[in-house]
Amino acid sequence: MKIILNRLMIVFGIAACALMACLDSGALASDGHALPLSSMKVEISSNGKTATFQLYDTAAAREFYNQLPLELDLTNFRDAQWMFYPPEKLNVKANEAYHDGKKGELSYYAPWGDVFMLYKDFYAGDEMHRLGIGLSGVDDIAAMSGSAVIRKMEPLAEEKEQTMQITVTANGSAIVYELNDSQASKDLYAQLPLEIEVENYGSNEKIFYPPKKLNTSNTPLVKGAQPGTLAYYAPWADVVMFYGSFGSASGLYELGHAVKGTERIRSLGGTIRIEAGSSR
Secondary structure, rough: HHHHHHHHOOHHHHOOOOOOHHHOOOOOOOOOOOOEEEEEEEEEEEEEEEEEEEEOOOHHHHHHHHOOEEEOEEEOOOOOOOOOOOOOOOOOOOHOOOOOOOEEEEEEEEEOOOOEEOOEEEEEEEEEEEEEEEEHHHHHHHHOEEEEEEEEEEOHHHOOOOOOOOEEEEOOOOEEEEOOOOOHHHHHHHHHOEEEEEEEEEEOEEEEOOOOOOOOOOOOEEEOOOOOOOEEEOOOEEEEEEOOOOOOOOOOOEEEEEOHHHHHHHHOEEEEEEEOOOOO
């Protein structure tokens, strides 16, 4: 009962920041750090109205995104938000919690397991967790009702072309890898350029150790490595360049695959240079 009563508390707060300011700087977590925005965007349609949201780069937001598409019933709460219940609950972090909700935010309330769209500013005594910020249709949220269709927004063609690629060079040979959109791949990409020693391991792979360990959240496990597979072995914190076939292993995560020069991986040795982008 205390949780419910606390959540019903609504007070006047300071004016909400402008939408563009929120997009530029990101929302603040309880520890004072800004929540970074991701490339994930969702569209929610109900009763002839549509609102779009850009999600933050948090575990809870990724878990919500991975459950889409969904068609769920909407419930109005205190004439300030429309809420719905995704099939699976989301994992939240305490330091990402907040109390002062702003119009246009997409958020999550862990005790109830509901996602909600705010069409008014809202204050809760209990902790809420932001999932995203409204991009369009914020003023249409209030008119929604009944059921809602929640789906992923496909990136525009020009956005799809901006795939992360890296080039590994040594002794005049170049291998180009296309990375997936996992957090581990982003962490590796952020450390480039690198000049680093490559080592032989077994009879089917070359390995190197990036300066910083990679975060494997939202990173797929390797189900069957092939020549050209780029992977990360978390227990040893090494990046693996396969030039032969391999099955799978606990802690082996997929980063991407070679799109050029797969046959040159076997001959890599000594110091290699790894750069962002592909070679011409």
